[in-house]
Amino acid sequence: NCRKTSSRGRSVVFCPQWDQQPKMAGSSVFRPGLFNHKVAIVTGGGTGIGKAIAAELLELGCNVVISSRKAERLEAAAQEMRQQIPPSSPACVIPLPCNIRSEDEVKGLVSSVLQQFGRIDFLVNNGGGQFSSPVEHMSYKGWKAVIDTNLTGTFTCCKEVYTAWMKEHGGVIVNIIADMWKGFPGMAHTGAARSAVDNLTKSLAIEWAVSGVRVNAVAPGTIFSKTAMENYKELGPNLFKMSVPFSPAKRLGVPEEISSAVCFLLSPAASYISGATLRIDAGQSLYRSMWEIPNHSAWPKAPDGENQEALKDLLKPQSKL
Numbered sequence: 297n298c299r300k301t302s303s304r305g306r307s308v309v310f311c312p313q314w315d316q317q318p319k320m321a322g323s324s325v326f327r328p329g330l331f332n333h334k335v336a337i338v339t340g341g342g343t344g345i346g347k348a349i350a351a352e353l354l355e356l357g358c359n360v361v362i363s364s365r366k367a368e369r370l371e372a373a374a375q376e377m378r379q380q381i382p383p384s385s386p387a388c389v390i391p392l393p394c395n396i397r398s399e400d401e402v403k404g405l406v407s408s409v410l411q412q413f414g415r416i417d418f419l420v421n422n423g424g425g426q427f428s429s430p431v432e433h434m435s436y437k438g439w440k441a442v443i444d445t446n447l448t449g450t451f452t453c454c455k456e457v458y459t460a461w462m463k464e465h466g467g468v469i470v471n472i473i474a475d476m477w478k479g480f481p482g483m484a485h486t487g488a489a490r491s492a493v494d495n496l497t498k499s500l501a502i503e504w505a506v507s508g509v510r511v512n513a514v515a516p517g518t519i520f521s522k523t524a525m526e527n528y529k530e531l532g533p534n535l536f537k538m539s540v541p542f543s544p545a546k547r548l549g550v551p552e553e554i555s556s557a558v559c560f561l562l563s564p565a566a567s568y569i570s571g572a573t574l575r576i577d578a579g580q581s582l583y584r585s586m587w588e589i590p591n592h593s594a595w596p597k598a599p600d601g602e603n604q605e606a607l608k609d610l611l612k613p614q615s616k617l
C-alpha cells in the first residue's frame with residue numbers, strides 16, 4: 297500500500313499504515329550499536345519500566361547493570377534479557393543487588409561496576425515506588441521509607457556515581473520521577489519526593505556541567521506493568537483500570553514508551569539537553585485530577601457584598617440571571 301511521492305525534489309516513500317503501526321515491544325527505533333561499549337546502571341532494572349530501559353539499552357549495544365533489592369527476581373530478569381542478545385553483540389547484562397536506601401550498598405554497587413567494567417557512562421535512577429494512603433493515615437515510618445527511597449536514594453546514587461567516575465570522565469544521568477504536577481493527593485509522600493528530585497535534577501545539571509555531565513528527568517504518566525500493579529495488592533487492578541479515563545490518550549502507557557525517551561536523553565541526540573524534565577504522559581498532567589472532592593460546606597464563607605448576593609441569586613434553583 298506504499299506510494300512514492302516527490303516532495304521538493306526529494307523522493308519520499310509514504311506508507312499510510314506507518315502512523316498506525318506501534319513500535320514493537322522490545323525493538324528500539326534507535327541505531328543498533330549506538331551505545332556499543334558504554335556502561336549503564338539501571339536501578340530497579342529487573343521489572344517494569346526499568347526492565348524495558350535495560351532491554352533497550354542492551355539492544356543498542358550497552359553493557360547494563362540492573363540493580364534492586366530482590367536478588368532472585370533480578371537474576372531471573374537478567375537471564376531473560378540474555379536470551380535476547382544476538383551473539384554478534386558486545387553487550388552484556390549483570391544483576392547486582394543493592395538497596396538504594398543504604399549508602400554503603402550504593403558505594404559497593406558503584407565500586408563493583410567500576411571493578412568489572414572500568415567505566416560508568418549512564419545512570420538511570422528508576423528504582424523506587426510508594427504505597428497509597430491519605431496523609432492523615434500515613435505513618436512516619438511509611439513517609440520516611442518513601443522519601444528515603446525516592447529522594448535520598450536518587451541523591452545517593454547520583455553522588456556516588458559522580459564522585460567515583462563521572463566527575464573526571466563525564467556521563468549522563470536520567471532520573472525517573474512521576475506525574476506530581478498537580479500535587480499527588482493519595483500519594484503525597486511520593487509527590488513531595490519526586491518534586492524534590494525534579495529540582496535536584498536542575499541543581500545537578502548546573503553543578504556538574506563543568507564535568508560534562510548532563511542530568512535530566514523523565515516524568516511518566518500512568519504506566520502499566522504487572523509488577524507496578526502488584527505493588528498495590530488487591531487495589532492494583534482497579535487503580536490502573538480507573539486511571540484510563542484520566543488519560544487524554546484513553547489508554548495507559550507501557551514501559552517501552554518510557555524506555556525510548558530515556559534512550560534518547562542518554563544519546564548524543566540529546567547532547568544539548570540538561571536540567572530538563574520530559575513528561576511522558578500523553579498530556580495526563582494537563583488534564584483532570586483523579587482525586588474526587590465530595591460536595592461539602594466546610595469552606596470559609598466568601599465576604600458579604602453585592603457579588604456574593606448576585607452569586608446567591610445565580611445559584612438559586614430558579615435563577616432569573
Ligand SMILES: CCCCCCC/C=C/C(=O)SCCNC(=O)CCNC(=O)[C@H](O)C(C)(C)COP(=O)(O)OP(=O)(O)OC[C@H]1O[C@@H](n2cnc3c(N)ncnc32)[C@H](O)[C@@H]1OP(=O)(O)O
Binds near residue numbers: 474536
Ligand atoms: C492514584 C493511583 C494511580 C495509579 C498509580 C499511578 C502511579 C504509579 C506510580 C508507580 O510508581 S507504580 C510502581 C509501584 N512500585 C513500587 O512502588 C515498588 C516499590 N515499592 C516499595 O518497595 C514500597 O511501596 C515502599 C513503601 C516504597 C518501600 O517498601 P519497603 O518494603 O522497603 O518498606 P516496608 O518496610 O515494607 O514499609 C515501611 C513502612 O511503610 C509503610 N507502608 C508500607 N506499605 C504500606 C501500605 N501498603 N499501606 C500503608 N503503609 C505502608 C508502613 O508504615 C511500613 O512500616 P511497617 O508498618 O511495615 O512497620
Ligand SMILES: NC(=O)C1=CN([C@@H]2O[C@H](COP(=O)(O)OP(=O)(O)OC[C@H]3O[C@@H](n4cnc5c(N)ncnc54)[C@H](OP(=O)(O)O)[C@@H]3O)[C@@H](O)[C@H]2O)C=CC1
Binds near residue numbers: 344365369424518521
Ligand atoms: N508505573 C507507573 O505508572 C509509574 C512509575 N513511576 C516510577 O517509575 C519507577 C519504576 O516503576 P515501575 O516499573 O512502574 O514499577 P515496579 O514496581 O516494577 O518497579 C519498581 C522497581 O524499583 C525497585 N526498588 C524499589 N525500592 C528499591 C530500593 N530501595 N532499592 C533498589 N531498588 C528498589 C524494585 O525492585 P526491588 O523490589 O527488587 O527492590 C523494582 O524493580 C518507580 O520509581 C516508579 O515509582 C513513576 C510514575 C508512574
